[in-house]
Amino acid sequence: MKWSTLQRYLFLALCALLFTSVWSYQAFLKIERENARILKEAIPISTEAAELFPALLNLELSVRSYILSPNKTDLAQYERTINQMDQTITRLNRLDANHPIMRKLVRTEAIPRIEKATQFYDTQFELVKDGDRASAEARRYQGMQFIETFRPIDARLRTDVNRIIAEATQRSEQASSAAKWVIVVVASIAVLVLIAFIQTFRMERSKQVLIHRSLHDALTGIPNRRAFDERLEKLLEEAKQEQTPLSLILIDVDAFKSYNDTYGHLKGDECLKEVARVLKRQARHGQVARYGGEEFTVLLTRGIEETRHIAERIRQDILDLNITHEQYEPLCRVSVSLGLTSLVPEAQTTEKEIIDQADQALYRAKENGRNQIGDLAG
Structure with a gap:
């Protein structure tokens, strides 16, 4: 049976569509994998590493405030910060071999410095609890040495975080570059996506209007x-x-x-x-x-x-x-x-x-x- 020219063109178009579909599927799978790595590795690492230095500052401020005027609020704040820092360190300790620099910084430099700081702060609290506020006040500013020595560690942590994010971003960009030709081939799909986006934008605007109306008084215009x-x-x-x-x-x-x-x-x-x-x-x-x-x-x-x-x-x-x-x-x-x-x-x-x-x-x-x-x- 002979195929007509139209049938041949239709068959070629079908094959091309099948090929581009597989190609686009593979390309976007790669993008998803790289984006997943960013969400799973880069962003959590950045978040956890960035919390160490502010937490150390919170400890210092809580202890100073407690020495000047002992109260349950500062003590509770101190204990909460200690717990949060312990959880952060636990999560950072789970870093796998993909991040050797970060692991080394956390385990050999950050954690020992934090442990020394918390030991010092615990001693300050004990002095106040034992009624020896004079000794605690005399050592009140010694805690700043832990802050100052932790600054370069924090800077190196942030540098390595930026490197991890940059590498993850680069991998994602490479995957996106491979998918660009797919976008050219399936331009018709882009049109449909554009239409869907416009419709979604309208729906979002309608949603925002409804939210605004639900939170504002129709007569006076102020919140309800x-x-x-x-x-x-x-x-x-x-x-x-x-x-x-x-x-x-x-x-x-x-x-x-x-x-x-x-x-x-x-x-x-x-x-x-x-x-x-x-x-x-x-x-x-x-x-x-x-x-x-x-x-x-x-x-x-x-x-x-x-x-x-x-x-x-x-x-x-x-x-x-x-x-x-x-x-x-x-x-x-x-x-x-x-x-x-x-x-x-x-x-x-x-x-x-x-x-x-x-x-x-x-x-x-x-x-x-x-x-x-x-x-x-x-």
Whole structure:
């Protein structure tokens, strides 16, 4: 049976497609292998090696702070850093023969220096625990010699890390270069990928819009209750770790139901927008949110005095808007009541406790006549 010219061309095209498919499969397998090596070797090594020097600095700072003012926080920080460093060294010790320079640096230079440093720091802690702070203070700056002698070790570790990453990157680039001809042959696939990318980009934009909408109030444009909850959880955790103050202001528009009943919901919406604008202007360094209905919140990583000052500016600025509210006597204009709490949280402090404190302070402000600040500082 004789093949037609068209059949021959179709057969050749089929063979070419089969060949390029196998070729592309092999080329991209090589790229995947090299990328996997980067993810499995180069990046973990870089991460682990880079943690040693900062960890040593953390030990030095924790010990100094503990000597000056013994407290459980510094002791806990020291113990956490020791544990993290032990885990880092354990992982670095698992380096195989593919990285002989790194293995030698870690085992013969880095680890012995770290062990000497930790022995010295442990001795410092023991002196303080035994009541001999004078001796510990006299030796307070001796720990810097471990930092200084570790700097060149850290530099050599980073140099070898850069070499490992460069080699891994070079292998990946070589594999990518071999795949370039495949891309030329299968240009039609690239078009399909481009179309898919454009579609994916649109989907991602839609996703971001949905995420933004889910975290922002549709009326005022500021973050909503969900965003507030997420931010409070994060800031509370940071404040616990760093032992820094966290403050919450809870704001409620006074007699807002009466305002809605008198002037209608459209006017009520405009009133809430004006309040939100004041909050954004007066609490630039805080996290503003609409908590629900006519309630708003401001989260601040500030102390009690600055928080009171911001709360007072908010109260006065909203009063100065001069939004008429004839049914709300004796002011006859829109005002807000504010409840604030400020504390350096303990380990067991919860988000609910902070919100409850601010809510109690707000209740106190309303009970005392509204248009004022209730205060519960811890």
